[in-house]
Amino acid sequence: MRAPTGLGVPLVRGTPQISDPRLLAQIVEASADAIFSEDLAGTITSWNAAAERVYGCSAREMVGRSAGDLLPEVSTQQLQQVRDLALSGERVERFDTWHLRPDGRRIAVSLTVSPLRGAEGEVAGLATSVQDVTERVRSTTELDTLRRTQERANTALARSNRDLEQFAFVASHDLSEPLRAMTGFAELLERRYSAVLDERGLRYVGHVVDGAARMQVLIDDLLEYSRYLLVDPPGDHVDTTAVARRVVDTLAATGVSVGDLPVVGYDESSVVAVLSNLVGNAVKFHRPGTVSRVEVTGRLEDGRVLLQVDDDGIGIEPDHADRVFAMFARLHGREAYPGTGIGLAIVQQVAERSGGTAWVEASPLGGSRFCVTLPAAPAVDGGRLRAGRAADMTSAAERSARDHRSSGVLALDRGTRLRFLLIEDSPTDCELIxxxxxxxxxxxxxxxxxxxxxxxxxxxxxxYDLVLADLTLPDADGGTVVRAVRGASPQTALMVITGTDDNTLALWALAEGAQDYLVKGEHDGPRLADALLRGLQRSRAEKLTHELLVKALELERKSAEQLRELNRATDEFVATVSHELRTPLASISGYAEMLQEEESLTEAQRTWANVIARNAGRLTALTYDLLLLSGFSTGEVPMEDEEVDLREVVNQVRDLVDALAAGLHLDVSFDLADGPVLVTGDAGQLERVVLNLAGNAIKFSEAGGSVTCRVTADATQALLEVTDTGMGIPADEVEGLFTRYFRGSSARRQAIQGTGLGLHIVASLVENHGGRVDVRSVVGVGTTFTVRLPLVG
Known part of the structure; x- marks a missing residue:
């Protein structure tokens, strides 16, 4: 039978009311939150124990005072509006504001103001329930702070990723370009003049070609490794068995068997990298005179995919099990087993990026077993792709609704699927509700x-989404009901039903944790539904705020760890790369110089030898810059502390500066002070400052322009100025000039060579010497960089 829904139809009839003033007074006094009452004039008439705790004032101090004294930050007009609404018989719910304690401390409060009725039903005063929400407001403030912190952390993380990407660009372009030139001209020498070069010359050329090839392989592997230092790639359903078989075909490997492998839920190119390196190593490290036997197997274990590659090769001593995954780690000489020592580092990086691990152990085949764990693909049967799985999966819409509902952010309306628990002893009232x-x-x-x-x-x-409880039950009073429900299900929204003369009891229920209360006889169907939705939405909002705060704290912690790890890995990567590059580069440079000194070279041959030597010099300078960059990050840049004449610093690099400008039709001049300009520092590092500034000035100037290096001093500072008449720097790019890997719009647009490291190194070296760098620039006119260093004495 359809229940009547007209306005004023009572929801509960015949329920006993709590009318004993002494019992009501006990309930109010026992409340955990502040409750006070006031008369029609706004004078406080009662003040419970919780109010004494919240405000720090006793009832004796507060009874008789104006309630408006507690709300100094609420305008008189706003306060009057709240009072007028309550005095008209309406309840004002959850009015959030600030209260001022008599000791001067501000507290955040949420007020519910209800009318108190006299014997004839007239409004005789107001009752106010005060919830101290200072902690909640603080949590919200902390959440906002954490969000901003998270945004900054994300920005820093993105910047570190960009730095690494820029380094990859440096490796792929700025290292590879001179390397290609060296290789090309060395091979030309070897191919065209092998018949006329003597044995020593051919040997020199051969060493240059071999060294350049080693460097190219190293750079290619480094680029591959750098991909896996960046943020996690998106997940995917990877048919691991097909990938493994494709890898075996690509390697043209014999003696390799591939089992039925579980589906991996990760980036396919990462899975390819893992299997390529593991299978390639297993094949490469075979026993002399034998053909490798290699088995690739896998299974699901603890919710992840465990891949294993077994071989019957030479094996690995247990003491070296951890070392093999280090970057550039090599247990054998290049002659016996060629390689760069980066492959297993890539495997470990992919595993750790995906939340897994990589390790090596003895294989039952007699060699090594390499193991790696990767994410399992979701929605799979037994870890393998399931045909037609979409048919029996929940629809996207249903999943979305479920996820939103579980997170508490679903927009609630009358179409939302809800589950209520009604605690009510009257069958009639239950049927009506x-x-x-x-x-x-x-x-x-x-x-x-x-x-x-x-x-x-x-x-x-x-x-349940919501519990609706009568405060008068056969086996419990109102206080017991609220406390018991709250204790059993603290995250569930709770609303209470109270009689028309039980406002005080209802206020107490709010103080104990109920989201709202409904007065019997005052709600029809639509109003009841609206009230329940408001209470439910409020409960979910409070829950969501708490969950967001907890998640934000965890996210901040993880982001900070990720940022520290990425910065550490980047710095370590750059330092290691620079050191590794220096070994073959030193060999190339040495043989290139000896080749230049060969008297038997023709003019053309000597020209090509000079090109090789010049590009080797470019690579040497770049690797030195990369080492400096790494040293700045780790604080490990050694610096001599001696008295240096800045004029002599410039004179030491004068020939190099002139060489940089040779053939460019630029007027390069030097204007040095007449007397010594003494600073304390490292002469070699200051020479690098001059070279980088002068090199930039030359690089960004056009034919017919000029570059001037000037050294002067004022009363306290030594000044090094490098001025050019070049293209200038846009004002919006000046701030970023000294960040590492920064390249201006003009450099990018005109494809001017550079790594974006030079000015960063200048600023870092000058800062290490206690100085600073200023820049003045006008687009189309030119630029002046001014280095200021403290004078000796």
Missing amino acids: RSLLEDEFADVVIEIAPDLDHAMGLLATNE
Whole structure:
């Protein structure tokens, strides 16, 4: 039968009311939150114990004072509006503001103001429930702070990723370009003049070609490794078995068997890299005179895919098991087993990036077993792709709704699927409330508990969106009901039903944690539904705020760890790369110089030898810059501390500066002070400052322009100025000039060579000497860099 829904139809009839003033006074006094009352004139007439704790004032001090004294930050007009609304018989819910304690401390509060009625039903005063929400406001503030911190961390993380990407660009372009030139001209010498070069010359050329080839392989592997230092790639369903078989075909490997492998839920190119390196190593490290036997197997273990590559090769001593995954680690000479020592580092990096691990152990085949764990693909059967799985999976819309609902951010309306628990001992009232709610909500499940004991049993085994509880039950009073429900299901929204003369009891229920209260006889179906939705939304908002704060704290912690790890890995990567590059580069440079000194070279041959030597010099300078860059990050840049004449610093690099400008039709001049300009520092590092500034000035100047290096001093500072008449720097790019890998729009647009490291190194070296660098620039006119260093004495 459809229940009546007209305005004023009572929801509960015949329920006993709590009318004993002494009992009500005890309930109010026992409340955990502040409750006070005031008369029509706004004078405080009662003040419970919780109010004494919240405000730090006793009832004796506060009774008789104006309630408006507690709200100094609420305008008189706003306060009057709240009072007028409550005095008209309406309840003002959750009015958030700030209160001022008599000791001067501000506290955040949420007020609910309800009318108090006299014997004839007239409004005789107001009752105010005060929840101290200072901690909640603080949590919200902390959440906002954490969000901003997270944004900064994300920005820093993105910057570190960009730095690494820029380094990869340096490796792929700025290292590879001179390397290609060296290789090309060395091979030309070897191919065209092998018949006329003597044995020593051919040997020199051969060493240059071999060294350049080693460097190219090293650079290619480094670029591959750098990909896996960046943020995690998106997940995917990777048919690991097909990938493994494709890898075997690509390697043209014999003696390799591939089992039925679980599906991996990760980036396919990363899986290819792992299997290529593991299978390639297994084949490469075979026993002399034998053909490798290699087995690739896999299984699901603890929710992840465990891949294993077994071989019957030479094996690895247990003491070296951890070392093999280090970058550039090599247990054998290049002659016996060629390689760069980067492959297993890539395997480990991919594993750790995906939340897994990589390790090596002895294989039953007699050689080594390399193991790596990767994410398993979701929605799979036994770890393998399941045909037609979409048919029996929840629809995207249903999943979305479920996910939103579980996170508490679903927009609630009458179409939302909801589950209520009604705690009510009157069958008539239960039927009435059920009917009203079923008329208003399209998809609602309502379960009934006739007493508190039954309700506790349901709460222990079921989840509800909201509990609606009568405060007067046969086995418990209102206080017991609220505390018991809150204790059994603290995250569930709770609303209470109270009689028309039980406002004080209802206020107490709010103080104990109820989201709202409903007065019997004052709600029809639509108003009841609106009230329940408001209470439910408020409960979810509070829960979501708490969850977001917890998640934000965890996210901040993880981001900070990720940023530290990425910065550490980047610095270590750059330093290691620079050191590794220096070994073959030193060999190339040495043989190139000896080749230049060969008297038997023709003019053309000597020209090509000079090109090789010049590009070797470019590579040497670049690797030195990379080493400096790494040293700045780790604080390991050694610096001599001696008295240096800045004029002599410039004179030491004068020939090099002239060489940089040779053939460019630039007027390069030097204007040095007449007397010594003494600073304390490292002469070699200061020479690098001059070279980088002068090199930039030359690089960004056009034919017919000029570059001037000037050294002067004022009363306290030594000044090094490098001025050019070049293209200038846009004002919006000046701030970023000294960040590492920065390249201006003009350099990018005109494809001017450079790594974006020079000015960063200048600024870092000058800062290490206690100085600073200033820049003045006008687009189309020129630029002046000024280095200021403290004078000796």
